Amino acid sequence: MRTSIRRLLASALAIAGLGLSACSVDKNEQIARGGDLARALGCADCHGADFTGHKVSRSDQVAVLYSSNLTRALPLYSDAAFRTVLTTGVRPDGSRLWYMDAAPYAVLSDADLRDLLAFLRTLAPTGPQHPRIKTTPTFEELVRTGEVKPESATLAADLAHPPQPTTPPNERGRYLARAYCAGCHAPSLRGFTPPQPGDPPDLAAVTAYSKEDFRSLISRGQGLEGHDIKDMAEAARKRFSHLPVEDIDAIYDYLTRWALTRSG
Ligand code: HEC
Ligand code: HEC
Numbered sequence: 001m002r003t004s005i006r007r008l009l010a011s012a013l014a015i016a017g018l019g020l021s022a023c024s025v026d027k028n029e030q031i032a033r034g035g036d037l038a039r040a041l042g043c044a045d046c047h048g049a050d051f052t053g054h055k056v057s058r059s060d061q062v063a064v065l066y067s068s069n070l071t072r073a074l075p076l077y078s079d080a081a082f083r084t085v086l087t088t089g090v091r092p093d094g095s096r097l098w099y100m101d102a103a104p105y106a107v108l109s110d111a112d113l114r115d116l117l118a119f120l121r122t123l124a125p126t127g128p129q130h131p132r133i134k135t136t137p138t139f140e141e142l143v144r145t146g147e148v149k150p151e152s153a154t155l156a157a158d159l160a161h162p163p164q165p166t167t168p169p170n171e172r173g174r175y176l177a178r179a180y181c182a183g184c185h186a187p188s189l190r191g192f193t194p195p196q197p198g199d200p201p202d203l204a205a206v207t208a209y210s211k212e213d214f215r216s217l218i219s220r221g222q223g224l225e226g227h228d229i230k231d232m233a234e235a236a237r238k239r240f241s242h243l244p245v246e247d248i249d250a251i252y253d254y255l256t257r258w259a260l261t262r263s264g
Contacts (some may be wrong), residue, residue, distance in 0.1 A: 027118065034119025036242055037112055040180050041104065043070070043120075045238050051120070052127035056099060063139045065099055066130035071123040082117055089151035096150035098133055103151075103158040103187040107178045158187040166257040173254025176247055177203070184235065189255070200232070204259035206252065214252045215245060 038044050038051075047053050051070040057063055077085070081092040089102035108116075135143075142148040165174060177189060184200040186192045191202040208224060209217060216222040218240045221233030240248075 030115045030118040031122055032119075033112075034115035034117065037116045038119055040239050040243060041116070042183055042235075042239055043116075045235070046100070050127070051123055053130050055130075060136075061138060062136060062142070063098075064131075064134040067100075069127055069130055070120060071125045071127065072129050074120050074123065075125060079117060082120075083113055086113070089155060095132070096152050098148070098150050101151060101183045102155050104179050104182040106155065106159060107175065109175070112179075161188050163189045163258055164262060166254060166261060170250060170254040170257065172247075173250035173252070174258075176251050177254055180240070180251070184231075189258075198231070203255050206255040207259050209252075211249065211252055215248050218243065218248045218251070219245075 047067045047070050053067040053069040055066050057065040085091050087102055087106040089097040139148065163174060181203060182189060185203050189203040191200055206214060213224060218236055221236035223229035223233065
């Protein structure tokens with residue numbers, strides 16, 4: 001709550017022409033906001049609550065893959081290299097990420113990237129350094145046939161059809177939906193095609209929810225009666241239970257208007 005009041009004050013001051021320079025923003029506030037972002041953006045979900053990483057491949061028949069230990073990786077990254085790996089899926093040494101999305105992070109604002117990094121830089125190195133991806137001939141074959149691609153190879157296509165702005169514009173809601181929901185519901189927010197049962201649906205699904213019900217979905221993982229939600233409920237509890245209500249409402253207002261007025 002306090003965070004959003006600060007944000008509001010900061011923008012009001014900027015509009016008034018007084019301006020808050022970057023260095024006058026309280027560092028502790030940046031770190032706190034960065035910690036909230038690391039949850040909402042799913043970093044803690046995939047890299048673990050302590051950010052030390054773990055095995056993400058369930059069977060080793062295709063590849064052995066760990067999420068990186070961020071407490072050990074971050075000290076090796078300059079600020080610029082961190083932005084690059086997050087927003088393009090390519091490490092400074094040219095190696096590419098296979099599992100982690102770049103599209104949701106490619107849209108992040110400078111301020112959010114700064115705060116996220118400020119938070120991650122507070123993590124003391126701990127736990128084991130995990131190996132990089134270990135591929136198998138099956139994996140290599142899937143890469144050859146184009147069925148498996150590194151994130152950097154699909155990023156441009158992912159970003160080519162962004163969810164459109166609405167009238168009246170709601171850039172905050174649009175921004176949050178793209179950053180928080182696109183990793184699972186696709187960068188277009190229309191779900192991945194062809195949809196399989198249990199897949200994250202087209203976010204036009206939000207129109208079935210009243211504003212109140214949507215708040216319960218996002219902050220408590222509570223679906224509408226009769227709706228079988230499992231992964232979404234877990235995502236809500238792990239990632240979104242701390243979101244300020246005005247952010248949840250901004251996402252709702254954007255998605256409902258977008259769904260009702262979009263073409264195609
Ligand atoms: C869907 C799971 C997932 C999410 C969400 C996710 N990561 Fe990752 N991340 C991974 C995996 C798995 C790897 C290992 C490389 C790969 O993807 O092939 C990785 C690699 C990285 C690396 C490269 C480190 C190295 O080994 O050099 C950084 C940095 C990173 N993640 C930071 C983040 C941050 C910050 C967030 C949140 C904004 C985040 N990740 C969200 C799964 C995820
Ligand atoms: C970690 C993946 C993940 C993230 C992140 C995520 N979702 Fe979902 N969502 C799902 C899945 C999977 C489903 C399909 C139902 C199920 O199996 O849980 C779903 C279903 C939904 C539904 C339909 C629920 C119903 O009643 O059938 C809505 C609405 C929704 N998500 C909204 C959102 C919004 C808004 C965001 C971003 C703030 C978001 N989701 C982020 C995975 C995710």
